[in-house]
Amino acid sequence: MTQETDRLFAQPLPQIPDFVFNEAVVRVFPDMIKRSVPGYPTIVENIGVLAAQFAQPHSVLYDLGCSLGAVTQALRRHVQTPDCRVIAVDNSSAMVERCTEYLHAQDSMFQELLPVEVLEADILDLVLQPASLVALNFTLQFIQPEQRLGLLARIRQSLLPGGALILSEKLRFADDEEQALLTDLHIAFKRANGYSELEIAQKRNAIENVMKPDSLGQHRERLLAAGFSKVVPWFQCLNFASLIALP
Numbered sequence: 001m002t003q004e005t006d007r008l009f010a011q012p013l014p015q016i017p018d019f020v021f022n023e024a025v026v027r028v029f030p031d032m033i034k035r036s037v038p039g040y041p042t043i044v045e046n047i048g049v050l051a052a053q054f055a056q057p058h059s060v061l062y063d064l065g066c067s068l069g070a071v072t073q074a075l076r077r078h079v080q081t082p083d084c085r086v087i088a089v090d091n092s093s094a095m096v097e098r099c100t101e102y103l104h105a106q107d108s109m110f111q112e113l114l115p116v117e118v119l120e121a122d123i124l125d126l127v128l129q130p131a132s133l134v135a136l137n138f139t140l141q142f143i144q145p146e147q148r149l150g151l152l153a154r155i156r157q158s159l160l161p162g163g164a165l166i167l168s169e170k171l172r173f174a175d176d177e178e179q180a181l182l183t184d185l186h187i188a189f190k191r192a193n194g195y196s197e198l199e200i201a202q203k204r205n206a207i208e209n210v211m212k213p214d215s216l217g218q219h220r221e222r223l224l225a226a227g228f229s230k231v232v233p234w235f236q237c238l239n240f241a242s243l244i245a246l247p
């Protein structure tokens with residue numbers, strides 16, 4: 001499997017197009033997300049650990065906005081519940097193609113993994129089957145803000161009693177000082193991972209129209225409005241957090 005270094009924004013670009021999950025991004029994605037999202041490897045691995053506590057026989061585990069299937073692979077490393085299957089969904093054809101290859105590679109290396117189906121689809125159009133676990137790992141922030149409540153309500157409806165939604169997101173902070181501090185610290189994290197000031201600035205420019213983070217308070221209120229009964233943050237590193245929402 002090729003692991004390329006992310007240099008997508010290393011050269012000055014005359015004009016910066018909106019960020020899209022295309023073939024160029026797919027090639028560098030594992031490197032990009034690890035160097036950009038503090039705590040990402042810990043979150044991904046532990047989604048597998050948490051999922052094993054919620055998984056129920058004869059149910060589906062969803063990985064919505066699966067990209068290259070990192071969460072799906074973690075689910076398959078940790079969940080051994082009988083008759084569970086994973087459905088991984090992404091609307092980027094480049095992501096789905098590479099994700100499918102990676103999951104075949106996992107199949108060839110390990111026995112008795114949960115069966116998995118990779119779908120190229122918009123998660124807003126998906127008819128959800130009864131699920132014991134739904135993971136939205138850094139996906140909701142790319143959904144139009146006005147579509148987010150409807151999506152969460154549909155996820156809530158699909159969840160079996162005893163199931164859970166795991167929602168990971170970049171956070172925004174209502175307090176200006178807190179927002180400024182955590183933004184600076186996130187930039188320091190990127191710099192420490194080898195990104196230049198130019199790369200950091202151009203990436204921010206590319207992403208700002210397509211990725212719209214909410215505050216923890218907004219997430220909590222919206223999850224409750226969608227019908228979830230309890231929202232429990234289980235991880236935060238700088239301005240990136242992951243929540244468990246219970247039906």
Ligand SMILES: Nc1ncnc2c1ncn2[C@@H]1O[C@H](C[S@+](CC[C@H]([NH3+])C(=O)[O-])CC(=O)[O-])[C@@H](O)[C@H]1O
Binds near residue numbers: 044067069092137
């Ligand atoms: N409407 C949509 N329908 C389906 N997919 C979508 C939609 N909108 C965006 N996506 C997909 O959501 C993914 C978001 S990345 C998730 C990381 C992954 N979860 C990981 O754990 O590695 C997060 C990031 O890059 O910061 C991309 O692959 C999009 O194509």
Ligand SMILES: O=C(O)C(=O)Cc1ccccc1
Binds near residue numbers: 036037170204207211
């Ligand atoms: O928040 C940021 O600055 C990011 O770079 C997050 C991110 C990581 C990977 C793809 C898109 C956005």
